[in-house]
Amino acid sequence: xxxxxxxxxxxxxxxxxxxxxxxxxxxxxxxxxxxxxxxxxxxxxxxxxxxxxxxxxxxxxxxxxxxxxxxxxxxxxxxxxxxxxxxxxxxxxxxxxxxxxxxxxxxxxxxxxxxxxxxxxxxxxxxxxxxxxxxxxxxxxxxxxxxxxxxxxxxxxxxxxxxxxxxxxxxxxxxxxxxxxxxxxxxxxxxxxxxxxxxxxxxxxxxxxxxxxxxxxxxxxxxxxxxxxxxxxxxxxxxxxxxxxxxxxxxxxxxxxxxxxxxxxxxxxxxxxxxxxxxxxxxxxxxxxxxxxxxxxxxxxxxxxxxxxxxxxxxxxxxxxxxxxxxxxx
Amino acid sequence: xxxxxxxxxxxxxxxxxxxxxxxxxxxxxxxxxxxxxxxxxxxxxxxxxxxxxxxxxxxxxxxxxxxxxxxxxxxxxxxxxxxxxxxxxxxxxxxxxxxxxxxxxxxxxxxxxxxxxxxxxxxxxxxxxxxxxxxxxxxxxxxxxxxxxxxxxxxxxxxxxxxxxxxxxxxxxxxxxxxxxxxxxxxxxxxxxxxxxxxxxxxxxxxxxxxxxxxxxxxxxxxxxxxxxxxxxxxxxxxxxxxxxxxxxxxxxxxxxxxxxxxxxxxxxxxxxxxxxxxxxxxxxxxxxxxxxxxxxxxxxxxxxxxxxxxxxxxxxxxxxxxxxxxxxx
Numbered sequence: 001x002x003x004x005x006x007x008x009x010x011x012x013x014x015x016x017x018x019x020x021x022x023x024x025x026x027x028x029x030x031x032x033x034x035x036x037x038x039x040x041x042x043x044x045x046x047x048x049x050x051x052x053x054x055x056x057x058x059x060x061x062x063x064x065x066x067x068x069x070x071x072x073x074x075x076x077x078x079x080x081x082x083x084x085x086x087x088x089x090x091x092x093x094x095x096x097x098x099x100x101x102x103x104x105x106x107x108x109x110x111x112x113x114x115x116x117x118x119x120x121x122x123x124x125x126x127x128x129x130x131x132x133x134x135x136x137x138x139x140x141x142x143x144x145x146x147x148x149x150x151x152x153x154x155x156x157x158x159x160x161x162x163x164x165x166x167x168x169x170x171x172x173x174x175x176x177x178x179x180x181x182x183x184x185x186x187x188x189x190x191x192x193x194x195x196x197x198x199x200x201x202x203x204x205x206x207x208x209x210x211x212x213x214x215x216x217x218x219x220x221x222x223x224x225x226x227x228x229x230x231x232x233x234x235x236x237x238x239x240x241x242x243x244x245x246x247x248x249x250x251x252x253x254x255x256x257x258x259x260x261x262x263x264x265x266x267x268x269x270x271x272x273x274x275x276x277x278x279x280x281x282x283x284x285x286x287x288x289x290x291x292x293x294x295x296x297x298x299x300x301x302x303x304x305x306x307x308x309x310x311x312x313x314x315x316x317x318x319x320x321x322x323x324x325x326x327x328x329x330x
Numbered sequence: 331x332x333x334x335x336x337x338x339x340x341x342x343x344x345x346x347x348x349x350x351x352x353x354x355x356x357x358x359x360x361x362x363x364x365x366x367x368x369x370x371x372x373x374x375x376x377x378x379x380x381x382x383x384x385x386x387x388x389x390x391x392x393x394x395x396x397x398x399x400x401x402x403x404x405x406x407x408x409x410x411x412x413x414x415x416x417x418x419x420x421x422x423x424x425x426x427x428x429x430x431x432x433x434x435x436x437x438x439x440x441x442x443x444x445x446x447x448x449x450x451x452x453x454x455x456x457x458x459x460x461x462x463x464x465x466x467x468x469x470x471x472x473x474x475x476x477x478x479x480x481x482x483x484x485x486x487x488x489x490x491x492x493x494x495x496x497x498x499x500x501x502x503x504x505x506x507x508x509x510x511x512x513x514x515x516x517x518x519x520x521x522x523x524x525x526x527x528x529x530x531x532x533x534x535x536x537x538x539x540x541x542x543x544x545x546x547x548x549x550x551x552x553x554x555x556x557x558x559x560x561x562x563x564x565x566x567x568x569x570x571x572x573x574x575x576x577x578x579x580x581x582x583x584x585x586x587x588x589x590x591x592x593x594x595x596x597x598x599x600x601x602x603x604x605x606x607x608x609x610x611x612x613x614x615x616x617x618x619x620x621x622x623x624x625x626x627x628x629x630x631x632x633x634x635x636x637x638x639x640x641x642x643x644x645x646x647x648x649x650x651x652x653x654x655x656x657x658x659x660x
Contacts, residue, residue, distance in 0.1 A: 008427030043373060045453060047468055049422035051460045092379035092422070092466035097338030123375060126466070130381045136422035136456070136466030138377060 067110025154224030170273015172198030397440025484554030484612030500603015502528030
């Protein structure tokens with residue numbers, strides 16, 4: 001291979017930016033890709049790759065959960081575009097020849113279980129040999145082009161809304177890894193809730209249905225949004241960058257899970273734990289009120305300010321405490 | 331991981347057979363997946379994964395060719411379903427952090443070059459860290475559901491037709507690896523032709539256009555077919571198994587490239603070299619005649635017999651000489 005800058009040095013975001021010259025302008029600026037279609041609906045396609053030792057491991061992820069989570073991540077991207085459901089997925093599996101067939105069958109069983117819960121079929125794919133297990137999944141869904149959810153559609157004065165609490169999946173991962181957190185610090189219910197959140201995340205198609213059901217008459221369809229696969233902070237950054245308005249987070253409204261202490265460590269999990277796969281939306285204030293009535297667990301967490309800038313606290317306008325986001329090549 | 335049968339023991343075909351219980355019956359029995367659509371056209375989606383050291387290596391595949399070939403393989407699958415063109419692709423890239431950015435950019439440049447030649451856009455995808463470079467590509471195309479090409483649509487008495495010669499890509503690979511074949515045994519033209527065939531294969535959308543242009547009036551649209559990504563022999567096996575009729579190959583009509591000696595070694599490359607990405611079709615005899623007039627390089631190579639069975643020679647009915655096909659987990 002040639003010398004020069006490495007992927008580790010450039011980072012994933014830099015790489016995607018460089019590679020975007022190979023796609024039409026704006027093509028890569030959202031969670032999934034619209035196919036250039038037709039009549040009243042547009043096909044949406046999303047691709048995600050998961051690598052053993054990077055995105056999952058035997059210590060934290062049973063085989064069925066590896067499959068479930070891989071599909072959930074993709075369906076979450078579809079919901080973050082405004083899709084109601086998934087039509088189907090394709091799966092590329094790469095694995096060492098020494099991989100147990102049972103393990104692979106359980107992975108696909110987990111995928112199938114997710115699809116049976118949330119809709120969609122396993123359309124096809126490919127299997128091949130590699131030194132490391134990797135799953136690449138492409139999900140395809142339909143959306144009404146007049147009812148899209150786009151990162152860039154937020155406006156100053158919009159309210160920031162999440163479809164549910166943040167941090168559970170991150171806590172579940174840490175408990176499974178026996179890092180930082182000790183199980184004796186938490187109730188049995190909190191532990192189970194966190195591990196379930198990590199191993200069995202749910203794509204929030206129900207939140208899209210609730211948006212349709214709760215839209216106040218007379219308001220146009222205009223929703224900014226993304227999913228929180230890489231953490232709540234990263235979602236806020238994306239919504240701020242795409243809309244041009246600074247996300248202001250109400251410190252009293254941080255979407256901590258029920259029963260959590262509001263200390264620095266738990267706040268950090270809430271902001272940066274990642275893989276919660278909730279929707280983070282910017283809504284007209286009137287719609288935000290009807291939406292949180294329609295979707296139990298949804299919560300208003302702040303607003304989009306008048307100016308541009310990185311996410312900050314709504315009261316002090318100080319930036320959120322520093323933390324490292326999810327960076328794929330480190 | 332649990333004990334038991336390994337992927338190496340089961341093999342790719344066995345694995346796909348086992349995993350097909352997770353998809354609707356028949357869903358995985360063709361080259362690509364139909365999306366459950368609508369009006370006059372159906373979306374078709376195909377996913378293929380390529381792994382460094384398995385499907386490509388620095389010795390045989392420059393970066394641009396790695397990208398070109400990865401996309402060509404997928405577009406070939408679309409053509410093998412009857413698509414005229416590709417709407418777009420998504421790409422999942424997994425690579426070590428130490429990978430050169432330049433190399434990755436050249437890979438995507440090769441993909442883009444292929445798309446500019448054959449149509450389609452880079453719709454999106456994902457990048458992540460792994461110990462080994464892997465590309466997983468999903469291609470999406472449109473097809474008229476009344477003009478499909480399916481593996482199973484052959485009938486007894488149909489003529490076997492290839493869109494071009496077979497073996498060039500395999501020879502190119504062997505020459506690049508300096509295995510078995512020595513460059514001094516071939517003319518400079520033959521060497522260049524073989525290496526180009528390996529590094530820059532062309533999906534045969536032009537063959538689909540020629541099928542439409544050459545269809546005799548009064549004949550229904552009925553075409554059996556697949557592409558020869560895993561070798562001519564494997565294509566014949568697939569067409570035979572799916573149709574229930576035995577492919578009978580005319581030994582005098584083996585589609586050897588121009589200038590090749592007809593000896594055992596070159597026959598073996600022609601049958602099992604793989605990655606030629608030609609279309610292998612079963613056609614009504616009248617259509618076969620008009621088709622080979624319409625598409626330079628296309629050739630009639632045999633017929634489908636009355637009974638079922640593995641591919642054989644048309645004269646003796648002896649099975650084709652044994653050889654190992656492309657087996658992904660060995």
